[in-house]
Amino acid sequence: MKLLIVDDEVITTRVLEERIDRKYLDLDEIYTAYNVDMAKEILKKEKVEIILCDIEMPRGNGLELLEWVREQQEETEFLFLTSHEKFEYAFGAVKYGAASYLLKPIDIAEINRAIFTVVEKIRRKKKISDIEEYWNQGKKKMIQNFWRSVLRNVLSSKKEDIQEEIIRMGLAFQTDDKYILILLHLRKEVLSDRETPEDLSWFILSNILAELLTSSLQVENVASWEDGGEIYVTVVSDKDCESLKESIAELKDVLRRYYENPFYVGYVSGQCEIFRLGEIRSEILAYDRAHVYDGGEIFFFSELNKQDGKVEKLLDQKLILQCLEKGERVKLLEYLQKTMSLARKKNHSLTNMQYLQMELLRIVGIFLNKYEMDLEFLYSDTVYMDIQKKALTSEFDMVRWNTYVINKVFDSVENRKKGMGLVDVMVDYIRNHYEENLTRNTLAELVHFSPEYVGKMFKREMGVSINDYLNTLRVSKAKNMIASTNYKIVDIALMVGFENMSYFSSVFKKYEGISPAEYKKLLEHKK
The missing domain is CATH 3.40.50.2300 (Response regulator)
Structure with missing residues (x-):
């Protein structure tokens, strides 16, 4: 002191x-x-x-x-x-x-x-103050656990069961008390800012939400959870509808002062009793999973149109094929971005966004068929698969998916059209590096395609697998060396790329019908 x-x-x-x-x-x-x-x-x-x-x-x-x-x-x-x-x-x-x-x-x-x-x-x-603080913190934790149990349907949704739990926990609630549920679909960056520890980020966010959306800074009414890689935040608000509308308008302004783009979308329920909150949360969550929003809007859930109309034949197949044929990359990407944006405004249904994706891939497949190509090079591309997983999360990710697909298609067709195609590049590389430890993965890295796609393309063009082609070349080189040099057979095996004599002998015999030693004796006998 x-x-x-x-x-x-x-x-x-x-x-x-x-x-x-x-x-x-x-x-x-x-x-x-x-x-x-x-x-x-x-x-x-x-x-x-x-x-x-x-x-x-x-x-x-x-x-x-x-x-x-x-x-x-x-x-x-x-x-x-x-x-x-x-x-x-x-x-x-x-x-x-x-x-x-x-x-x-x-x-x-x-x-x-x-x-x-x-x-x-x-x-x-100070001791009394510490005891009071400890009690208050314990009580807040108890209230927070109660709301979590209600919202996640851990407790029975029966009114009498929830009332019994309220009495057991000594809480000052009644099951007939009415609350409003706010659910925000949060962007991960809000809590994973590199410059701010995650605990501090959550402390700041939860206090902002509690200050604006509850009547007396009830942080215990704010909770977050992760679901399928997505982050959600709920606030149980004791405010009335009118004052909450003003608070939500203020919330948008405050959050955008702290964060660039804090959440994809938010939903506000109507007033309801405690025992109905779990059911309301499930309904909102189901709707959010089936729709794609990313503009940071907060909707009153009762005002949303729950009936999804189908978006059919929104893509102009003729225009897309013309752009692909003429190599009009920029024009095609601009058209797709505009069309996807229009589709989103008409209907935010996740199903319809998936339909548009499939429709685009179908049209691209028609174009590739002219070059005896298919979409295998996409499905075996790990980068594409990562982009595909996130494509329906936001409009930005959808544009990113469009861009990657179209660029990949144009690049693959251009490679196909070139005098030296992918297989020519690989054959040339094998001929110049046959003595090295070559694998299908080595060639895949060389041409920037997956090993599976590379193997399939090579066999289709050359009629044999990469391994057979490489071994045939090595055996041919070994035969020349046996005939024209005095090197030992074991040394020749290593010089043409085989790691051991046993494997060299079995491969040599497979292609020539005799072992390397027998081949050498045969040459000496002819001389």
């Missing part, structure tokens, strides 16, 4: 500073001031728990200092020293809550006892 001595008598101040028992009273610091102005400057900088102050001083008296401290909403304890036992001094000290009123001349033992009494009072108040 910290003590401030305020007295215009310098000697008195120094005696007190030296003789007050710091260790007995558990005082960390003792400050001194010789007038009210000096005391105020110290109090502005330091957190002081106890002030030992003379009442009568030339430049402002102790009662004025006490009154100023109370105006600052500080609970600092005051002990007064005075040479005169005047009624107005005693009355002022009591009025502003001074702890004690001591008469000079100084009795240091009495002052130590008075300060000790104040120290014990501060400790008791």
